[in-house]
Amino acid sequence: MKSALQLELQDLHGLPYIATIIWFVLLGISLLAVIFYLFQKNSSSKEKVDEISPSKKKSRAKGF
Secondary structure, three states: OOOHHHHHHHHOOOHHHHHHHHHHHHHHHHHHHHHHHHHHHHHHHHHHHHHHHHHHHHHOOOOO
């Protein structure tokens, strides 16, 4: 005769395997989100620099 604890442990037999897969999936999604955020941040800062540069060129005084 098995105890209640042994029966519960038998029901959780595949849980570590499934939990590992879920953990790696969530880790991958998090890493993709960070990479996407950094890519968006870098591309938006480059656009701002490009927009500022032409306006500075227009305000410069021309030489003789």
